[in-house]
Amino acid sequence: MLQKKVHILTYGCQMNVSDSEKIGSVLRGVGYEPSATIDDADMVILNTCSVRSKAEEKIYGILFTMKGRLKRKPNLLIGVGGCVAQQEGERLLQKVPHLNFVFGTHTLHLLPQMVRDAEAGRRVTETGFIDDDHRLDLFPQSGEVAGVTRLVTIMQGCDNFCSYCIVPYVRGREVSRRPGDILEEIRRAADSGCREVTLLGQNVNSYGLQDGAAADFASLLRGVANIDGIQRIRFMTSHPKDISTPLIDCFADLEKLCSHIHLPVQSGSDRILAMMNRGYNRADYLLMVKKLRSVRPDILFTSDIIVGFPGETEEDFQQSLSLLQEVRYSDSYSFVYSPRPETKAALLPDKTGNEEKVERFNRLLALQKKLTIEVQSPMVGKRLEVLVEGAGKKEGQMYGRTSGNRVVNFSAEAGLAGTLQQPLIVRNFQNSLLGELR
Ligand code: 5AD
Numbered sequence: 225m226l227q228k229k230v231h232i233l234t235y236g237c238q239m240n241v242s243d244s245e246k247i248g249s250v251l252r253g254v255g256y257e258p259s260a261t262i263d264d265a266d267m268v269i270l271n272t273c274s275v276r277s278k279a280e281e282k283i284y285g286i287l288f289t290m291k292g293r294l295k296r297k298p299n300l301l302i303g304v305g306g307c308v309a310q311q312e313g314e315r316l317l318q319k320v321p322h323l324n325f326v327f328g329t330h331t332l333h334l335l336p337q338m339v340r341d342a343e344a345g346r347r348v349t350e351t352g353f354i355d356d357d358h359r360l361d362l363f364p365q366s367g368e369v370a371g372v373t374r375l376v377t378i379m380q381g382c383d384n385f386c387s388y389c390i391v392p393y394v395r396g397r398e399v400s401r402r403p404g405d406i407l408e409e410i411r412r413a414a415d416s417g418c419r420e421v422t423l424l425g426q427n428v429n430s431y432g433l434q435d436g437a438a439a440d441f442a443s444l445l446r447g448v449a450n451i452d453g454i455q456r457i458r459f460m461t462s463h464p465k466d467i468s469t470p471l472i473d474c475f476a477d478l479e480k481l482c483s484h485i486h487l488p489v490q491s492g493s494d495r496i497l498a499m500m501n502r503g504y505n506r507a508d509y510l511l512m513v514k515k516l517r518s519v520r521p522d523i524l525f526t527s528d529i530i531v532g533f534p535g536e537t538e539e540d541f542q543q544s545l546s547l548l549q550e551v552r553y554s555d556s557y558s559f560v561y562s563p564r565p566e567t568k569a570a571l572l573p574d575k576t577g578n579e580e581k582v583e584r585f586n587r588l589l590a591l592q593k594k595l596t597i598e599v600q601s602p603m604v605g606k607r608l609e610v611l612v613e614g615a616g617k618k619e620g621q622m623y624g625r626t627s628g629n630r631v632v633n634f635s636a637e638a639g640l641a642g643t644l645q646q647p648l649i650v651r652n653f654q655n656s657l658l659g660e661l662r
């Protein structure tokens with residue numbers, strides 16, 4: 225019999241990238257090998273994101289174009305998973321007649337039966353949340369551990385209910401994976417050549433707090449640092465209100481912990497932060513930044529910022545601009561506010577027009593571009609240590625990232641992947657640095 229093939233399309237965050245790997249591994253168990261191109265596939269899976277409405281709309285567009293593909297290959301199976309699937313459930317099957325199955329963020333482990341049903345011509349939806357007794361089923365062990373860098377899920381879900389955010393509704397309550405399972409996965413990865421791990425979760429610094437997972441986040445970091453072969457540790461995403469003293473201590477004394485933290489601030493205005501239900505104000509945030517810088521002077525900060533939250537005035541927006549300048553982020557990701565179903569903010573009156581929001585967004589982007597160049601500028605003329613990850617931008621180039629998470633391209637042989645190198649930084653571009661190994 226010919227080998228069946230699946231092509232997985234991933235949208236949204238790193239958590240989805242990690243989930244797609246798990247989906248691939250579960251599907252391999254029921255006879256589907258990954259296919260490099262969609263044209264060869266017998267099954268296509270869309271792993272979706274619903275954090276902003278644009279991301280959600282995109283999925284419907286892609287599903288629509290699948291109709292043409294089905295004409296050429298009538299037996300093609302199509303499944304939708306991830307956050308849009310969780311949000312829409314059965315409705316997706318009703319809206320898209322050529323869709324075969326819908327699975328949510330808590331049902332990856334049910335995929336084998338769903339695929340069998342789909343192969344037998346039954347259309348199925350599984351979007352229930354896992355109950356307490358089965359919570360660890362959320363983390364099916366991934367068979368694959370190869371790669372120089374690896375994303376390792378340590379927890380899922382979010383209990384914070386920021387007023388704009390759909391994540392708590394589509395990912396459910398916080399659940400932490402067992403520390404032993406996490407360390408075991410990382411040990412296996414290190415044995416097969418992995419040098420850097422990124423510990424992943426919607427809210428990593430509340431790891432273990434909700435269910436007594438037998439370790440808190442700082443102890444977990446220390447456990448990972450003890451694994452031979454792992455040279456670098458990163459994590460994302462952490463919430464500013466949960467940065468604990470033990471975590472700051474990790475930045476003080478864990479050499480393997482990289483000098484970068486993604487610490488989304490969302491807004492620089494106290495009024496908006498309160499409306500967002502973020503649990504900290506501008507001064508609290510700046511104090512965190514100061515504490516982290518005092519123990520790790522070269523630490524680089526990145527952030528997410530929402531522009532045009534309901535009721536945001538020009539004055540509030542100016543506060544976001546000034547906070548960007550005060551922190552001097554090496555990078556930030558800005559988003560125009562998008563009302564999401566079920567969230568509290570979606571009910572708030574919003575008088576600011578879209579044009580005005582886009583104009584604010586562009587001003588923020590321009591400021592960040594300037595800051596990125598300024599933050600990177602002192603790196604030119606220095607040797608920075610990078611972990612070589614793979615082929616770079618141009619032919620004959622490799623790329624790596626600095627401890628501060630800046631990308632460096634440099635001419636080198638492919639054999640260097642997985643090694644630490646010290647290129648001399650010679651040019652400063654917006655999205656990367658150019659280095660030389662000489
Ligand atoms: N509108 C715009 N941006 C949002 N984000 C989350 N929800 C929304 C929304 N409703 C952004 C936040 C978050 C990032 C992943 O997406 O900045 O940190």
Ligand code: SF4
Nearest residue numbers: 382384385386389391
């Ligand atoms: Fe969403 Fe806030 Fe949870 Fe982040 S912390 S996932 S923004 S609710």
